[in-house]
Amino acid sequence: MFGIKSDWSLEVKDRYFTLDDYCGVEPRWCTGCGDLGILTAMHKVCREAQLLPEKIVSVSGIGCSSRLPHYMGTYGFHGLHGRALPVACGIKSRRPDLDVWVATGDGDCFSIGAAHWVHALRYNMDITIIVFDNGIYGLTKKQTSPTTPEEYLTNTHPGGSLLPPLNPLTVTLGVTNVSFVAQMVDWNPPLLYETLKAAHDHKGTSFVRIIQRCPVYMEQRSLDLQNDPADLLLLKHDDGIPVPDTVQKMFKNQLEHNPYDLGAAFTVAANTEKIPLGLLYRNPNARRYDEMTRRGLNMTDEERLKGLNEALDKFAV
Amino acid sequence: MLNQTDLTTPQPASLSYEFVPGGEAEPLDEHIVEIVSDSGEGAQKCGQLFGAISAQMGNGVWTVEIIPAEIQPPARTPEGASGIRVRVGSRLMTNMGNEADLVIAFNEQVLLSRIAAGAYKEGTIVLLDDMWASDPLEEIREAYASALEYIKSRGLILHEVSIQQECLKVIPDPLKGKNMFVLGMLCHIYNRDPQKGLAEIGKIFRRKKESVIRSNQELFAVGYDYARENVDYHFDIAGKAATDKPMVVMNGNQAIGLGVMASGMELVSMYPITPATSASHFLADDFNLTGGFVHQAEDEIAAIGFAIGASYAGKTACTITSGPGIALKTEMIGLAVMAEIPLVIIDVQRGGPSTGLPTKVEQGDLLASLYGAPGDSPKVILAPATISECFHFVTLARRLAESFRTPVLVLTDANLATGMQPFERPECDAEWFAPPIDQSDWDESVAAFDWHDETGLSARPIPGMRGGEYVLTGLAHNRRSKIAYDMVSNQMGCDMRSRKLAALAQTLISPEIHGDQEGDLLVIGWGSTLGTIEEAVDNLRATGKRVSSLHLRFISPLEPGLHDICTRFKKVMTIEMNYSDDPAASLISKETRRYAQLAQVLRAHTLLDIDCWSVVQGQPLQPGNVTAIIKERIDAIAGAK
Ligand SMILES: Cc1ncc(C[n+]2csc(CCOP(=O)(O)OP(=O)(O)O)c2C)c(N)n1
Ligand code: SF4
Ligand SMILES: [Mg+2]
Numbered sequence: 001m002f003g004i005k006s007d008w009s010l011e012v013k014d015r016y017f018t019l020d021d022y023c024g025v026e027p028r029w030c031t032g033c034g035d036l037g038i039l040t041a042m043h044k045v046c047r048e049a050q051l052l053p054e055k056i057v058s059v060s061g062i063g064c065s066s067r068l069p070h071y072m073g074t075y076g077f078h079g080l081h082g083r084a085l086p087v088a089c090g091i092k093s094r095r096p097d098l099d100v101w102v103a104t105g106d107g108d109c110f111s112i113g114a115a116h117w118v119h120a121l122r123y124n125m126d127i128t129i130i131v132f133d134n135g136i137y138g139l140t141k142k143q144t145s146p147t148t149p150e151e152y153l154t155n156t157h158p159g160g161s162l163l164p165p166l167n168p169l170t171v172t173l174g175v176t177n178v179s180f181v182a183q184m185v186d187w188n189p190p191l192l193y194e195t196l197k198a199a200h201d202h203k204g205t206s207f208v209r210i211i212q213r214c215p216v217y218m219e220q221r222s223l224d225l226q227n228d229p230a231d232l233l234l235l236k237h238d239d240g241i242p243v244p245d246t247v248q249k250m251f252k253n254q255l256e257h258n259p260y261d262l263g264a265a266f267t268v269a270a271n272t273e274k275i276p277l278g279l280l281y282r283n284p285n286a287r288r289y290d291e292m293t294r295r296g297l298n299m300t301d302e303e304r305l306k307g308l309n310e311a312l313d314k315f316a317v
Numbered sequence: 318m319l320n321q322t323d324l325t326t327p328q329p330a331s332l333s334y335e336f337v338p339g340g341e342a343e344p345l346d347e348h349i350v351e352i353v354s355d356s357g358e359g360a361q362k363c364g365q366l367f368g369a370i371s372a373q374m375g376n377g378v379w380t381v382e383i384i385p386a387e388i389q390p391p392a393r394t395p396e397g398a399s400g401i402r403v404r405v406g407s408r409l410m411t412n413m414g415n416e417a418d419l420v421i422a423f424n425e426q427v428l429l430s431r432i433a434a435g436a437y438k439e440g441t442i443v444l445l446d447d448m449w450a451s452d453p454l455e456e457i458r459e460a461y462a463s464a465l466e467y468i469k470s471r472g473l474i475l476h477e478v479s480i481q482q483e484c485l486k487v488i489p490d491p492l493k494g495k496n497m498f499v500l501g502m503l504c505h506i507y508n509r510d511p512q513k514g515l516a517e518i519g520k521i522f523r524r525k526k527e528s529v530i531r532s533n534q535e536l537f538a539v540g541y542d543y544a545r546e547n548v549d550y551h552f553d554i555a556g557k558a559a560t561d562k563p564m565v566v567m568n569g570n571q572a573i574g575l576g577v578m579a580s581g582m583e584l585v586s587m588y589p590i591t592p593a594t595s596a597s598h599f600l601a602d603d604f605n606l607t608g609g610f611v612h613q614a615e616d617e618i619a620a621i622g623f624a625i626g627a628s629y630a631g632k633t634a635c636t637i638t639s640g641p642g643i644a645l646k647t648e649m650i651g652l653a654v655m656a657e658i659p660l661v662i663i664d665v666q667r668g669g670p671s672t673g674l675p676t677k678v679e680q681g682d683l684l685a686s687l688y689g690a691p692g693d694s695p696k697v698i699l700a701p702a703t704i705s706e707c708f709h710f711v712t713l714a715r716r717l718a719e720s721f722r723t724p725v726l727v728l729t730d731a732n733l734a735t736g737m738q739p740f741e742r743p744e745c746d747a748e749w750f751a752p753p754i755d756q757s758d759w760d761e762s763v764a765a766f767d768w769h770d771e772t773g774l775s776a777r778p779i780p781g782m783r784g785g786e787y788v789l790t791g792l793a794h795n796r797r798s799k800i801a802y803d804m805v806s807n808q809m810g811c812d813m814r815s816r817k818l819a820a821l822a823q824t825l826i827s828p829e830i831h832g833d834q835e836g837d838l839l840v841i842g843w844g845s846t847l848g849t850i851e852e853a854v855d856n857l858r859a860t861g862k863r864v865s866s867l868h869l870r871f872i873s874p875l876e877p878g879l880h881d882i883c884t885r886f887k888k889v890m891t892i893e894m895n896y897s898d899d900p901a902a903s904l905i906s907k908e909t910r911r912y913a914q915l916a917q918v919l920r921a922h923t924l925l926d927i928d929c930w931s932v933v934q935g936q937p938l939q940p941g942n943v944t945a946i947i948k949e950r951i952d953a954i955a956g957a958k
Contacts, residue, residue: 024788025799054783057630062791069788070800075780076788077629079622080652086619090626090634091780093612094583098630098780116622119615296583296608301747307606308578308745314603315565315575317373317739 021053022046024071034186034213034222035064035132039071041192042101042130045200046074056099059088061113063105064139065132065212082112085120085129092125093293100127101200107137110146110168121175124204125290130196131168131207132186134214135221142217149221168209169269169280173262179204179286181265182241182279186212187226190244191277198241198279204286211275225275235259235268235278243278251277334538336511339545342553347377347406348507349414352499353431354423355392356385356399359496364401365737366521367503370513371403372566372739375556377410378403379848380568380737381937383431384676393457395430402436405507407555410738411703411848415941417441419506419550421499423480424449425464432471434936439472442550444502448481476548478502483543487536497533501540508553511541563742569707569733569845573663574599576711577635578607579743581750582661584634586612586623591675592731593639593665617645621662625653628660629789631754631779633715635661640669640682643689650724651690652791654814657766657777659718659725661711666730666844668935677935678731680844681895683914686726687873695815697725698873702847705740706870707733712749719751721817722777728872730894732845732937759785764796766813773816818874825871827878832858832865835885837957838950840866841927842892843915846938850892853943862951863958869915880923888954890928891916892943897931 022043029035046056056074060066062081069076075098079087088102109117109131120129136154137143143156147168151160172181180202184195192210199206213222225231234251236243240259248254253274258264265281299307350367354360361382368378383400390397404414416438422428422445431437445468449461468475484491484498491498497518504514515534522530567575573596577585585604587597601611614620617638624634638646643664653660668674669681686698697717701710707729714725759778765787767775778785787798793810795801830839831851842850847868854866865886869876883889897913898905912920916929930946932938951957 052783053786054781057780059626070790072788073786075778075786077626078788078790078792079625080648080791083618083622083649086614086622087626087629090584090586090612090623090628091630092626093610093623094627094632094634095630095780115615116619119619293584293610293612295610296605299608301750304578304581304607304750305745305747307608308575311578311603311606312565312575312742312745315567315571316742317369317564317566 015052017047017050017053019043019047020073022073024069024073024076027071028067029064030216032213032215033064034134034210035068037186037189037192038130038132038210038212039068041189041196042072044193045196048197049200051099055097056101057091058101058103059084059091060103061105061108062139063108063137065103065105066108068103082108083116084108085113085116088127089120089123089125092127092290094297096126096290096294102127102129104129104131105138106131106133106135106145106147110166118175121172121178121205121207123289124177124179124286125288125293126203126205128196128199128206129208130199131209132212133168133209134212134218135165136214136218138214138217152218167269167272169276170266172207173265173269173281177286178207178281179283180206181281182206182208183275184208184210184277185222185225185232186210187222188247188250190247191241194241194244195278202282203284204288231273231275233268233274233276235276235280237279239282240279334511334515336538336541337545339505339508339551342508342551345552345554347404347410347414348419348552348554349402349404349417350503351383351400351402351417351420351431351436352496353383353398353400353420353427354496355397355427356388356390358399358423358492360400360423362521363496363500363503364403366500366514366517367509368403368405368737369517369566370504370509371405371507371554371556372564373513374509376554377406377408378566378737378739379410379412379414380404381413381732382735386676393424393426395426395433398427398430400427405554407557412852412940413937415939420444421502422446423495425461425468428468429464432468432473437471437473441473443468443473443475444478444548445475446480447477448479450477478547479543483539484536487539488532494533494536497536498540498543501537501542502544502548504537505541505544506548506550506552508551511538514541564739565742566737566739567704568735568737569704569729570596570665570735571599572704572707573637573711573729574603576708578604578609579708579745579749580712580715582635582715583609583632584612584624584627585609585637586614586620586627586634587637588614588617588620588642590617590639590642592667592734593637593642593663595734596637596663596665617642618649621646621649625649625658625660628658629780631781633659633661633718633751635663635711637663637665639665639667640685641672643682643685647689650696651692651694653724654690654694654696655791656789657722657775657814658789659715659722661714661718661725661727663711663727663729665734666728668933674935676731678845678937679895679933679935680728680730680893680914681933682728683843683872683895684917686728687918693811693815695818696723696873697721697818697821698728698871699725700728700843700870700872701733702844702868702870703740704733704736704738705743708743715751717821721821722775723817728844730845736845754779754781756781758783765798766794766796768796768813771816772820773813774820822874822877825874825876827882828867828869828876830865830867830882833863834865836863836865837887837954838864838947839883839886839889840864840892840947841869841889841915841919842866843869843872846892846894849938849940849943852940853947856940856944857947857951861958862948864947864951872915872918875918875922879919880925883923883925883927887957888928888950889925890930890950891919892938892946893929893931894933894938895931896933897929
């Protein structure tokens with residue numbers, strides 16, 4: 001990790017990055033908020049990979065979770081509620097050199113931004129999407145989100161949420177050309193780190209849903225899972241998320257799951273009794289839209305001018 | 318024309334016809350020709366080629382498409398009328414003119430719909446296909462016969478011609494091909510060089526089989542001969558002496574598309590919407606020539622979001638849309654204003670509100686563009702008035718967007734989008750292209766919004782610049798782009814963004830006045846109505862009326878000096894294609910009257926009692942009509958001549 005390379009030079013040393021280099025302003029999330037753990041894991045992934053801070057852009061929508069870019073020491077784009085994905089895809093479209101991360105909430109991604117969620121998955125551009133799913137609208141103070149558990153009392157459904165929650169995993173797996181789908185909890189730092197690292201390493205759109213603690217508005221959901229991990233199912237595979245030895249024993253339920261098997265991924269995702277953690281699906285061969293959108297990027301001005309004249313001449317009289 | 322040869326693939330060298338020249342031709346200054354048919358019969362293509370051939374002969378040309386609302390409306394119905402109007406003259410043509418002088422109709426029903434629309438006058442020459450007289454269905458024969466009577470009763474000069482019959486001698490199914498026969502007829506009637514017709518046909522079918530080119534050229538030649546032998550009209554509209562300057566002919570959407578390429582932008586991000594889409598169709602074909610890409614997004618919001626992403630990353634992008642799309646993009650436009658993201662937004666306006674009149678013209682988005690976003694959202698708004706301005710304003714827009722770190726809206730309309738006009742071929746320059754993105758180190762002591770106190774201008778760090786890392790946000794922020802809800806920061810941000818418009822206004826010059834610098838009435842317009850308004854003003858000036866006009870290209874900020882100019886006239890009015898209350902209508906008083914959109918803006922801007930006249934009939938304004946309106950207004954001015 002210290003980057004002692006054969007071509008060791010001052011430049012390399014000059015540009016050794018510490019965690020601090022990836023930190024922005026002091027996070028302002030509530031005490032005990034799961035967002036913090038996710039941010040820490042992201043910082044660590046950047047540091048371990050020694051990513052150039054000026055080449056990273058973290059893009060978000062609006063919500064508690066979407067504050068994340070401010071807490072990164074990189075470029076950031078804190079845009080509109082639900083609209084992080086089109087912006088992220090646009091950034092990547094003509095700047096393949098930039099490393100684009102997206103932080104989005106369950107309302108941001110699965111509700112107001114649902115159209116973009118489906119289409120970004122299909123575009124499969126090389127970006128990393130992290131959904132901070134606390135099952136509630138946090139920033140706007142406890143309204144029902146698409147993943148709020150049924151009968152849960154919220155400010156918009158004081159008698160209890162009316163419908164069964166949306167299953168983001170089956171929806172995601174159902175999108176043509178999807179290429180990387182993982183799920184994790186925020187309170188297992190080693191696994192979280194491995195998950196984000198694998199997602200970032202993947203070439204294509206990586207979708208990671210993180211079940212996130214919101215002790216203020218949705219405490220019980222995560223407490224139950226923390227207290228009784230029997231509801232969790234750890235997915236294991238050589239090409240899955242590496243499971244550090246230290247965390248192996250935390251999980252009573254483990255399943256050897258082939259991430260190249262879409263059908264098996266659906267079965268695992270659809271079982272709401274056992275919440276899968278790990279890599280559900282991976283397809284390294286999915287078509288990449290960013291390889292198409294960057295077409296013509298390296299044209300010289302002379303070539304462009306020639307092309308422009310050619311286009312114009314078609315209208316000559 | 319000859320500079321095309323390298324582009325047109327198979328040059329049908331073997332096809333040469335000896336055309337017998339027509340006799341003595343009656344000279345005309347100008348003529349308005351319409352070709353109307355059921356949709357799918359190719360009338361528009363025919364008219365476009367007729368326009369292109371005329372432009373090559375040095376004529377001024379303006380074309381307007383007649384488009385039915387449905388893709389496949391029932392045949393032989395008035396609603397199904399599809400076609401094109403071509404106005405050809407010896408001088409520059411800038412608008413569709415008044416009633417047509419000659420029309421070729423493929424059936425009587427579509428003709429009836431154009432009569433109902435007021436497109437013709439007493440004496441308009443009608444050449445109508447006679448195939449319906451012998452139709453096997455009695456009801457069709459009857460409908461045809463009764464229409465003939467009606468057409469004559471309206472004072473139109475009717476001639477039946479055998480389009481279908483003659484085409485059948487050449488091809489088994491004239492549905493595809495009749496239009497080239499008609500093109501041949503027109504070329505004879507208007508004494509156009511038939512060789513140019515053959516060449517144009519070769520050009521448009523260059524991707525088709527040789528046999529397709531041949532049969533279409535043959536239809537053309539047969540049509541030409543048919544008119545020579547059977548149609549008594551033989552006109553000539555002299556072209557200007559051929560200039561050395563090369564010319565191009567295209568419509569406004571093609572000009573926008575080429576403008577995008579010329580501006581050096583590399584990305585157009587769009588969602589299909591009439592009447593904007595054809596600009597993207599053009600780009601989808603040719604953008605690769607300058608290394609660009611058209612992204613068809615999942616919706617309008619995503620389209621502008623994608624463009625904003627690219628722009629933020631240093632590649633200023635463009636999104637092209639129409640009114641309903643602008644409505645959806647509003648929140649994103651506000652973000653681009655707030656976070657000072659350069660961006661070009663093109664709105665090809667159509668009739669509104671809501672889905673409105675998808676294929677028809679209106680200038681109804683001016684106020685929505687200016688004020689659509691919540692909060693104060695100052696941005697640059699441009700309004701090209703001609704096809705060539707559609708081309709040039711895109712580069713202007715990109716440059717303004719980057720220099721002033723702002724979204725720039727370009728308002729065109731359905732009239733410009735489909736109107737075709739020849740103009741001087743731009744001499745392209747690599748200077749027009751965006752410079753390569755700056756990836757040098759950023760001086761960390763300089764804030765991301767290092768606003769110049771007077772102008773509000775600031776340089777921006779682009780991702781990849783070491784030391785420039787900042788977080789763009791749509792929330793209120795300070796110079797360092799840190800979220801700031803305090804009183805001072807928000808006021809400061811709003812001040813600085815507004816100041817940029819004042820700074821831009823400093824660089825503009827006063828608009829030119831068409832006509833005298835002072836007088837009884839000043840007419841102010843914007844956008845595609847330029848040619849119509851000036852033609853009307855010229856008509857009236859020729860009769861001694863003291864009227865002038867002025868056409869705005871900058872809507873935001875407004876061009877300077879408007880107050881002073883307006884005070885030099887007894888009365889000032891705008892003429893627009895958007896809604897205003899008729900002052901004579903019931904319940905409408907000084908208090909309740911709602912003015913046309915530019916008029917509202919100018920009244921607030923100049924504090925003068927600026928009047929207006931506007932309609933929302935989905936049609937381009939006609940010079941005859943506008944002449945009458947202006948005359949009426951002048952005559953009402955006390956002391957006016
Ligand atoms: C267009 C628009 N509509 C509504 C809002 C208000 N709003 C802000 S955040 C939010 C929901 C956030 O929930 P989620 O995405 O789950 O993020 P969390 O705060 O839970 O992390 C809403 C409704 C907004 N900012 N913009
Ligand atoms: S409200 Fe919930 S999600 Fe938002 S910061 Fe607090 S704990 Fe985190
Ligand atoms: Mg949430």
